Amino acid sequence: MTQRAKTGITGLDEMLNGGFLPGSAVLVEGAPGTGKTTLGIQFLYNGATLYDEPGLLISFEEFPYALYRDAESHGWDLHKLEDENKLRVIFTSPQVFLSSLQSPVSPLNRTILEWDVRRIVLDSVTHFTRLTRNPKELRDIYTMVINGLKREGITSVLTSEGKTLGLRASEQSRLAFVVDAILLMRYVEIESAMQRAMIVLKMRGSEHAKEIRCFEIRQGGIFITDKFEGREGLLTGSPRRIMMDAGVR
Numbered sequence: 001m002t003q004r005a006k007t008g009i010t011g012l013d014e015m016l017n018g019g020f021l022p023g024s025a026v027l028v029e030g031a032p033g034t035g036k037t038t039l040g041i042q043f044l045y046n047g048a049t050l051y052d053e054p055g056l057l058i059s060f061e062e063f064p065y066a067l068y069r070d071a072e073s074h075g076w077d078l079h080k081l082e083d084e085n086k087l088r089v090i091f092t093s094p095q096v097f098l099s100s101l102q103s104p105v106s107p108l109n110r111t112i113l114e115w116d117v118r119r120i121v122l123d124s125v126t127h128f129t130r131l132t133r134n135p136k137e138l139r140d141i142y143t144m145v146i147n148g149l150k151r152e153g154i155t156s157v158l159t160s161e162g163k164t165l166g167l168r169a170s171e172q173s174r175l176a177f178v179v180d181a182i183l184l185m186r187y188v189e190i191e192s193a194m195q196r197a198m199i200v201l202k203m204r205g206s207e208h209a210k211e212i213r214c215f216e217i218r219q220g221g222i223f224i225t226d227k228f229e230g231r232e233g234l235l236t237g238s239p240r241r242i243m244m245d246a247g248v249r
């Protein structure tokens with residue numbers, strides 16, 4: 001079996017049958033605050049510290065100080081990894097990123113080659129929708145980005161706020177066709193409490209868990225916990241307990 005790109009996230013590698021396939025593009029989709037950036041940073045941090053895989057974090061949105069501060073709150077010292085040439089955080093715009101990706105001599109491409117970068121996180125690809133209103137052009141942009149990232153067998157995580165599972169065929173959903181794997185992160189309301197849920201929706205070329213799992217975000221990042229036993233409708237937004245017997249509701 002090929003060596004997987006392990007996330008190092010408790011429970012997630014098991015859901016992924018060992019980790020992401022190396023060289024694959026993974027879409028991590030969820031509403032604001034579901035934990036997409038946390039998952040991305042944790043993937044890079046663990047890659048750099050546990051698996052000897054240098055990474056790049058391309059951020060289109062957060063203010064630098066907020067990103068470092070949030071990482072710090074989990075115990076991840078990103079400055080230290082940058083000093084050790086194991087991680088680089090780049091704050092840029094979708095336009096600049098696209099042109100850097102296409103130019104062999106750009107600092108981005110030089111870093112990828114010189115450091116032998118193995119992992120890239122793009123946070124978030126939703127910003128590419130600002131570049132064009134034409135769905136075909138947007139799909140071409142996504143394809144260009146994904147092919148650009150795959151060149152050196154790099155494993156990439158692309159975060160997105162769009163609804164892949166939505167009813168309307170939105171522009172975002174086009175992305176679902178060009179990526180190799182999709183992870184959904186969702187809020188679910190159960191008995192008046194908000195819980196976090198994750199599911200592997202697709203994973204080309206690999207077995208993966210099919211069930212919806214709960215997760216927590218606490219110091220140290222994301223921790224996958226239990227299955228949502230005996231519930232249905234979780235992803236459609238109206239979870240209800242499956243009738244087990246006449247006395248249970």
Ligand SMILES: Nc1ncnc2c1ncn2[C@@H]1O[C@H](COP(=O)(O)OP(=O)(O)OP(=O)(O)O)[C@@H](O)[C@H]1O
Nearest residue numbers: 031032033034035036037038039073074217218219
């Ligand atoms: N140190 C921490 N301890 C506990 N929970 C935390 C910690 N840091 C972040 N969180 C939780 O994680 C959530 C934010 O996660 P994150 O920024 O990864 O979400 P996101 O999906 O990237 O959001 P957005 O779409 O707004 O970028 C916070 O709302 C908070 O609930």
Ligand SMILES: [Mg+2]
Nearest residue numbers: 036037038123
């Ligand atoms: Mg975020």
